[in-house]
Amino acid sequence: MTTWQGWQRFATTDPVTPPQPGDPLRSTEERLAYHSSFVTIRTPAISTLAAQVRTLMVLGRHQQATARPSLIVTGPAAAGKTTALLNVGRACYLAHIRKNPAPPGSAHAAVPVAYVLVPPGATAKTLITEFARYLGIPVTTRMTQTQITDAVCHTYTQAGVQLVLIDEIHRLNPRTTTGAQTADLLKDLTERLSATFVYAGINVTDTPLFTGVRGAQLAGRATLVDCGPLPARHGTRRPFTDVITDIENALDLHQHKPGTLPRHVPYLHQRTAGRIGSLTRLIRQAAITAICDGTERITKRSLDAVQLDHLAETQHRPRTRGR
Secondary structure, rough: OOOHHHHHHHHHOOOOOOOOOOOOOOOOOHHHHHHHHHHOOOHHHHHHHHHHHHHHHHHHHHOOOOOOOOEEEEEEEOOOOHHHHHHHHHHHHHHHHHOOOOOOOOOOOOEEEEEEOOOOOOOOHHHHHHHHHHHHOOOOOOHHHHHHHHHHHHHHHOOOOOOOEOOOOOHOOOOOOHHHHHHHHHHHHHHHOOOOOEEEEOHHHHHHHHOOOHHHHHHEEEEEEEOOOOOOOOOOEEEHHHHHHHHHOOOOOOOOOOHHHOHHHHHHHHOOOOOOOHHHHHHHHHHHHHOOOOOOOOOOOHHOOOOOOOOHHHHHHOOOOOO
């Protein structure tokens, strides 16, 4: 998805859908593929990010003198940050092409969204090269960073890019010389491009990104969206239970009894520490196992048998087993 063709394919491919009453039964292979890709569960973070992006895109649409306000999606690993970023980016792309369909016979599709990964050990030149690669802008080894940046700004403006999504932002360290130059590049881009920038990274507020003069500039322009673990309770609401119910309703298992997973909320919350990425992986793996072994249902015993990601497993060791 770090090229325009890949992003367009992702955004225009219909997402998988849960089984509906009256639908013909899916084959085993179809159900395995379904649980592998699975539906996107709309978490509070996704809803918050979508609302914030809509507001800031309107706010920055006619702003010319200074850099437009931006967003930073932060949280621990496996908290669903990239999923939230991609979900909002897809929604923006689809909304734009619905409102602005390409003229009949036009060979040029709209490019409202750009998605860029910060490369490991990023320098200003390697990062701007990633921006160029996304739209297929030719870059030669003899080109300077300034030349590549000028080409990117011109092409992105001509293409009408309105939303720039930058993932893995925690890889930047403004305390180093190369990191400082890269942070300055991003500041320059926000001032030269008529687009809203959304960054995502692991625990960004705990990194050097928010320290020093450059960190203060970023913090002063960016709204923080916390994509942290879901609490078991939040006032009178139970967001973690709501997410588990949504996941269970989306399962395609022949013998699974609705209400089984919500009964195990305390166990699931302890097992995953409330991280949506760990939770969906745990349940999807249990569902795939249930299809393969013919049980067609998820129990606490089958959840216990799933070896989860190392981060979750080191924080929780199941001590009891049973249904």
